[in-house]
Amino acid sequence: MTTDRLTRLIALMNAASLDAVALNPSPSLVYLTGLHFHLSERPTTLIIAPPHPPLLILPELEAEKARQSKIPLTLIPFGDNPADWEKSFQEAAQICRLQGKVIGVEPTRFRFLEWQFINSSARDVRLVSAEPALSVLRLRKDxxxxxxxxxxxxxxxxxxxxxxxxxxxxxxxxxxxxxxxxxxxxxxxxxxxxxxxxxxxxxxxxxxxxxxxxxxxxxxxxxxxxxxxxxxxxxxxxxxxxxxxxxxxxxxxxxxxxxxxxxxxxxxxxxxxxxxxxxxxxxxxxxxxxxxxxxxxxxxxxxxxxxxxxxxxxxxxxxxxxxxxxxxxxxxxxxxxxxxxxxxxxxxxxxxxxxxxxxxxxxxxxx
Structure with missing residues (x-):
């Protein structure tokens, strides 16, 4: 079921002209992966950038939890030294080829912290609201x-x-x-x-x-x-x-x-x-x-x-x-x-x- 949700999201992203979606811990992230994370000083960011598999940047202490995801994920864990966190975003940006891409985010959820990491990791990215896609994704309940x-x-x-x-x-x-x-x-x-x-x-x-x-x-x-x-x-x-x-x-x-x-x-x-x-x-x-x-x-x-x-x-x-x-x-x-x-x-x-x-x-x- 959750894989079907990812398929629907990708179709909605295409319709909204989004190259990628980046999600903080939120109901949307839970809806897609079944994973619960707290929004904290450590960034946790799910990046969906087809055709690449979904990628999750997260604290190393959360890696075991992430392996229980309901969809396949590429994990990029980081330690507790904040100086190393940007490297994880740079690795993600390279894997997903985010340079010059349009990335959708949840306007009431996404923070300056994650925006700063993404913006410094991939040149010429444009962050826009993903509401046209995400608002439809969870609208009808099964x-x-x-x-x-x-x-x-x-x-x-x-x-x-x-x-x-x-x-x-x-x-x-x-x-x-x-x-x-x-x-x-x-x-x-x-x-x-x-x-x-x-x-x-x-x-x-x-x-x-x-x-x-x-x-x-x-x-x-x-x-x-x-x-x-x-x-x-x-x-x-x-x-x-x-x-x-x-x-x-x-x-x-x-x-x-x-x-x-x-x-x-x-x-x-x-x-x-x-x-x-x-x-x-x-x-x-x-x-x-x-x-x-x-x-x-x-x-x-x-x-x-x-x-x-x-x-x-x-x-x-x-x-x-x-x-x-x-x-x-x-x-x-x-x-x-x-x-x-x-x-x-x-x-x-x-x-x-x-x-x-x-x-x-x-x-x-x-x-």
């Missing part, structure tokens, strides 16, 4: 990938259900986030979560990317959870908003609106539909209810080996949805100083529509 994502959803949902009984007046956001994190690990999540769980009370829930603090929970306040699990390199990403005791009428009202927007967004997906149409379907509900200015982000984003990846669900995105694409639907309304509501589900495009991978109830839960 059955094995979807099975991992379903398991990641199940783990996240089980952890959430185990955390619910701990919600009570006086507990802090930080304490509840810690309990959810422990529950995720106990339920089977990999230690490297998609992101640190967000737990936000009351006015803090009006901040979409709130950081849990020492705010104690009080009766009548909203509690927003945004969390996910990791399983076999794939992620889930879920948001639910509940209340401790009866919230006030406006908070109940925005919950109803967001729930309807979430429903319309979930129902909208199908093959051939522009990704932006899902945003418009959800956003229209919120705008018609008079809260359009309080919906301050896109309706969703792609999900897979990263918590944010294509396709991105913003109104102007013309990308056509295809069978196997996975994305979130997460409309929200955020009232500054008062509170916010977001309801997020993970969706997969099917041959004739879409399916929700998430199964937790969406109606307002009052504890």
């Amino acid at each position: 059955e094995q990938e979807l099975a991992a994502m379903r398991r990641a959803v199940l783990i996240a949902e089980q952890a959430f259900e185990q955390t619910l009984p701990l919600i009570k007046a006086g507990i802090t956001e930080r304490e509840l986030a810690a309990e959810l994190t422990v529950a995720l690990l106990r339920c089977g999540s990999a230690p490297e979560l998609p992101f640190s769980p967000i737990v936000a009370f009351a006015a803090n829930s009006a901040n979409p990317h709130a950081v849990p603090g020492d705010t104690p929970l009080k009766p009548g306040e909203l509690v927003l959870f945004d969390w996910g699990a990791a399983y076999e390199d794939y992620f889930s990403d879920i948001t639910r908003t509940l209340a401790l005791g009866e919230p006030d009428e406006e908070l109940r009202q925005i919950y109803k609106v967001v729930l309807q927007a979430n429903q319309q967004g979930r129902l909208a997906g199908k093959p051939g539909l522009p990704a932006g149409a899902i945003d418009r379907a959800a956003r229209q509900v919120i705008e018609q209810a008079g809260y359009g200015t309080y919906f301050i982000h896109r309706t969703g984003h792609g999900l897979g080996m990263e918590s944010h990846e294509p396709p991105y669900l913003y109104a102007e995105n013309p990308l056509s949805l295809e069978n196997g694409m996975v994305y979130t639907v997460e409309p929200g309304i955020y009232l500054p100083g008062k509170g916010g509501v977001r309801i997020e589900d993970d969706m997969v495009v099917t041959p004739d529509g879409c399916e929700s991978l998430t199964t937790l109830p969406r109606e307002l839960l009052i504890l």
Whole structure:
């Protein structure tokens, strides 16, 4: 399977006029090789430059791991003397004949460190974004990938259900986030979560990317959870908003609106539909209810080996949805100083529509 992925990447590289692709430790590198490396002060760089076999520059201490690659690799290991690292890149540049070539890199991943080594090792190279090729490579999930994502959803949902009984007046956001994190690990999540769980009370829930603090929970306040699990390199990403005791009428009202927007967004997906149409379907509900200015982000984003990846669900995105694409639907309304509501589900495009991978109830839960 992984060899098939390499074949697809080479075809995409040809279509994008890329002579080579250079990758740092990243989901793309894992996707192609099955190898996990940390991004550190020691450079680790995979170079794919057909017709030469893929080549991996890496610290000598990682060489044994690299021999477990799912695709054949030429290894160029180096020791711990930084003065010798450039020699490894020079050897790679010579083997792959990189001089004068166009090399694609991931713009949000590739560093100045590796750029400097490549630039000094091969004359007249041109580094460009490899997004035209790499963004398509992982866009459609196969059955094995979807099975991992379903398991990641199940783990996240089980952890959430185990955390619910701990919600009570006086507990802090930080304490509840810690309990959810422990529950995720106990339920089977990999230690490297998609992101640190967000737990936000009351006015803090009006901040979409709130950081849990020492705010104690009080009766009548909203509690927003945004969390996910990791399983076999794939992620889930879920948001639910509940209340401790009866919230006030406006908070109940925005919950109803967001729930309807979430429903319309979930129902909208199908093959051939522009990704932006899902945003418009959800956003229209919120705008018609008079809260359009309080919906301050896109309706969703792609999900897979990263918590944010294509396709991105913003109104102007013309990308056509295809069978196997996975994305979130997460409309929200955020009232500054008062509170916010977001309801997020993970969706997969099917041959004739879409399916929700998430199964937790969406109606307002009052504890």
